[in-house]
Every structure is written in structure tokens, then in C-alpha cells.
Amino acid sequence: MGRDELDVSIWRGDANGGRFEDFKVPAQDSQTVLDVVSWVQQNEDPTLSYRYACRVGMCGSCAMMVNGVPRWTCRTHVKKVLDGQKVTVAPLRNLPVIKDLATDMDPFFDKWVKAAGVHHPSKTRDDPIEAVNPASPARVEADTGIECINCSVCYAACDTVTGNADYLGPAALQRAWTLYNDAKDADQQTILDAVSGNGGCHNCHSQGSCTLYCPNELNPMKAIAGLKRATAASFFKRRK
Amino acid sequence: MIRPHRSHPLWFAFALHRVSGLGLALFLPAHFYLLSLALTDPVSLDSYLALAENPLVKVAEFGLVFLLAVHFFGGLRLMALEWLPWSGRQKSLAAGAVAAAFFVSGTFFLQAV
Numbered sequence: 001m002g003r004d005e006l007d008v009s010i011w012r013g014d015a016n017g018g019r020f021e022d023f024k025v026p027a028q029d030s031q032t033v034l035d036v037v038s039w040v041q042q043n044e045d046p047t048l049s050y051r052y053a054c055r056v057g058m059c060g061s062c063a064m065m066v067n068g069v070p071r072w073t074c075r076t077h078v079k080k081v082l083d084g085q086k087v088t089v090a091p092l093r094n095l096p097v098i099k100d101l102a103t104d105m106d107p108f109f110d111k112w113v114k115a116a117g118v119h120h121p122s123k124t125r126d127d128p129i130e131a132v133n134p135a136s137p138a139r140v141e142a143d144t145g146i147e148c149i150n151c152s153v154c155y156a157a158c159d160t161v162t163g164n165a166d167y168l169g170p171a172a173l174q175r176a177w178t179l180y181n182d183a184k185d186a187d188q189q190t191i192l193d194a195v196s197g198n199g200g201c202h203n204c205h206s207q208g209s210c211t212l213y214c215p216n217e218l219n220p221m222k223a224i225a226g227l228k229r230a231t232a233a234s235f236f237k238r239r240k
Numbered sequence: 241m242i243r244p245h246r247s248h249p250l251w252f253a254f255a256l257h258r259v260s261g262l263g264l265a266l267f268l269p270a271h272f273y274l275l276s277l278a279l280t281d282p283v284s285l286d287s288y289l290a291l292a293e294n295p296l297v298k299v300a301e302f303g304l305v306f307l308l309a310v311h312f313f314g315g316l317r318l319m320a321l322e323w324l325p326w327s328g329r330q331k332s333l334a335a336g337a338v339a340a341a342f343f344v345s346g347t348f349f350l351q352a353v
Contacts, residue, residue: 068244093245157245206321208250208330221330228322 006078008036010048011090014099020088021045033066033073033081037089037101050101057215060151064101065090070156072215092156094169108152108169115168116194117175122186130184142181145174145223147216154210154220166199170210170220173201177223180230192227192234201227253314253334260311267304298352306345313337 004027009020023040034052041048052062057075064073066081067088078087095103112118123130132139154170155161161169168176176195179185195201201224210220246255277285291297314337321330 065245070245159246159251205254206250206318206330207246207254209245209248212248212250213245219328222326222328225321225326232323 005085006036006082007084007086008040009086009088010037010040010101012048012100013097015097018097018100020090027078031078033064033071033076033078033087033089034062036078036087037064037073048101049099058149060149063092063151063153063156063215065092065156070153070213072151072153075215092152094156094158094161095152103152105152108155108171109150111168111172112150112175114194115172115176115200116187116191117172117179119179120185120187120190122184132183136183138181138183141226142178145178145218145220148174148218149216151215153213153215157209157213159207159209160203160205164199164203167203168195168199168201170204170224173204173227174218174220174223176201177226177230180227189234192231195227196231196235201231204228249331249334253317253337256310256338257314257318260307260314263304263307264311267307295353298349301352302345302349305348306341309344310338310341313340 006025006027008023008025010023012018012021023044025036025039028035034055037048037050038052041050050062050064052074053059054061055074057072060072062073063070065071065088066073066076067083068090069081070092071081073089081087089101091097091101091103095105095108098104134140134143148171150171152171154174158167158170160167173195176191180188180191185191204221204224206221206225208221211218211222214220274285274288277288292301314334317330317333317337320327320333327333
């Protein structure tokens with residue numbers, strides 16, 4: 001094997017199971033993991049299924065397990081993750097596989113809605129626009145979570161999701177925390193109720209894999225800790 | 241083998257907290273049973289207490305105190321994480337919990353030998 005060739009193992013299969021297939025891929029400068037997968041699909045096996053769209057780290061569709069770790073493949077240089085000359089690519093954990101590297105992300109998005117991660121308007125279109133002070137503590141807190149690209153890397157990294165299929169997961173809970181801190185959201189109590197039941201924020205074991213692997217360097221663990229505090233405070237207030 | 245996505249300090253802190261908690265849960269019934277012998281069977285209690293002079297038992301006691309201390313300090317970290325304003329230094333705090341547990345259990349061990 002020459003140094004300019006990569007040993008690539010790619011998981012092939014569907015919901016019923018599968019196995020790894022090995023490929024030799026020419027190494028190139030600035031080659032991303034997505035480039036490697038694309039090369040295999042374009043030159044070795046056109047039936048390889050995977051998902052991507054923007055290739056610049058904005059759309060959140062190309063996340064896969066790379067050497068056992070969830071990563072956005074379009075922004076991951078393969079040279080930085082090589083194990084010797086070898087790289088293993090598999091579909092994201094914690095999501096049903098459709099085929100090969102493409103997972104069904106419906107459960108992930110369904111949980112965003114379940115976590116009340118939808119806007120609850122405070123005004124009608126006839127009202128003037130709500131003035132938001134960008135320096136207010138709540139807005140500063142909300143701003144820390146808004147760059148989420150829904151790539152599901154945190155969801156695939158989370159062992160609590162693995163152990164509890166109902167757990168809403170880091171991304172959905174961070175979305176709930178962002179809306180909770182948004183002055184334009186009118187229904188904070190609905191958010192707290194949605195995230196404090198079964199599968200809610202109190203399931204989190206603070207393992208921190210979400211925060212470690214988030215490609216946009218967001219901090220869902222911090223957001224979930226915020227929700228834990230807010231739900232507990234709300235519980236004691238309501239008991240009075 | 242630890243799977244690659246788990247290979248980071250805060251996951252190890254979680255695992256240590258869980259393992260130490262389970263270890264203490266298994267130990268406590270034996271501990272209470274032994275204490276109860278003071279009332280029900282003092283002679284056999286004395287023979288058990290004599291075992292504590294065995295060097296292996298001293299090492300085991302060191303392990304026990306370490307589990308207790310690391311669960312205590314790790315638990316304080318988790319309560320602070322969930323109840324106090326956020327601190328970004330979770331890795332340092334977890335490392336501090338382990339260091340404090342080694343200090344406590346090491347001091348105990350040196351006192352015991």
C-alpha cells in the first residue's frame with residue numbers, strides 16, 4: 001500500500017443489518033471525509049447511499065460516525081482523523097438506518113417539536129416588532145445556542161439517548177433553552193412542561209459528549225443544566 | 241474496550257461516579273450487617289474486626305474510602321452543575337474531585353498503616 005492511498009471501511013446495509021466494506025481511495029490534499037465517501041460512490045460503487053447538501057458546514061446533513069466518533073464529514077479533514085492510513089465510516093448512532101450511511105432523522109426532528117422547540121408568538125402581525133436588547137442576559141444566553149445546524153452529531157454522541165429512546169436529546173433541549181430565553185417567545189411554561197416530563201432534561205447524566213463533539217462548538221450540556229435549574233425553580237414557585 | 245466516542249474526561253467522570261455509587265451500594269448492606277453484630281454477636285464482630293489488621297484489608301479499605309470520597313466530591317460537582325450558575329471548568333472540577341478523593345483516601349491509608 002502506498003502512502004498516497006487510504007484504507008477506507010464503509011458500513012453497507014439497511015435497517016435489517018449490514019457489514020463493513022473495504023475500499024482503497026487515493027489520498028489528496030485538503031481531502032475531507034465527505035470527499036472520500038464521494039470518491040467511493042463516484043468511482044467504486046454508485047449504489048453507495050449517503051446524504052449531503054451544502055459541503056460547507058451549514059446544512060447539517062452529512063454527519064456520520066468517523067472512526068467511532070460522530071463528525072460533520074464535509075468539514076472534517078481525513079488526515080486529521082486517520083488511524084494510520086485507515087478510516088472507518090458508519091451511519092450515525094441512535095438513529096434508524098435507511099441505507100448505508102443515510103439515517104432516518106425523523107425521530108431527531110420529531111423531538112424538537114416534542115421539546116416545544118417551535119416559536120410561540122407573543123404578538124400578531126399588526127403589532128410593532130418587539131425590541132430585543134442584544135446585551136440583556138437572557139438574549140446573551142439565547143445567542144449561545146442559535147448556531148445549531150441540526151446535524152444530529154450531539155444526538156449520536158449521547159449515551160442517554162442510546163439508553164432511553166424517549167429522551168429528547170441535546171439538540172432539542174438546547175433549542176428549548178434558546179426559546180425559553182427568547183424575549184419574543186410567549187409561552188415559557190409550555191417549554192418547561194415539555195422538557196420536564198419523561199424523557200426530559202432531568203434524564204441528562206452530564207457526560208458531556210454532546211458538547212465535546214458539537215461541530216459548531218455549542219454547549220448543549222450547559223443549556224440542559226439551565227433547563228434543570230429553570231424547571232426546578234418553576235416547580236418550587238408553583239408549590240407556594 | 242471503551243468505545244471511541246466515550247473516550248473523554250467527563251464521560252470517565254460519569255463512569256467513575258456510577259461505578260463508585262454501585263460499589264458503595266453493594267458495600268453498605270455488608271457494613272450494616274457487620275455493625276449489627278455489635279448487638280447480636282459481639283464475639284464474631286471482634287473476629288471480623290481482627291481481619292482489619294490484614295494488609296490486604298487495609299488496601300481494600302483504601303479503595304473503599306476512595307470510592308466514598310470520589311462519589312462525594314463528584315456528587316458535589318454534579319449538584320453544583322445542576323443548581324449553581326454554569327461553570328465552564330467541568331473537566332478541571334472533575335479532575336479536582338478525583339484529586340481530592342486521592343488526598344482523602346491516601347491520608348486515610350497512611351494513617352492506617
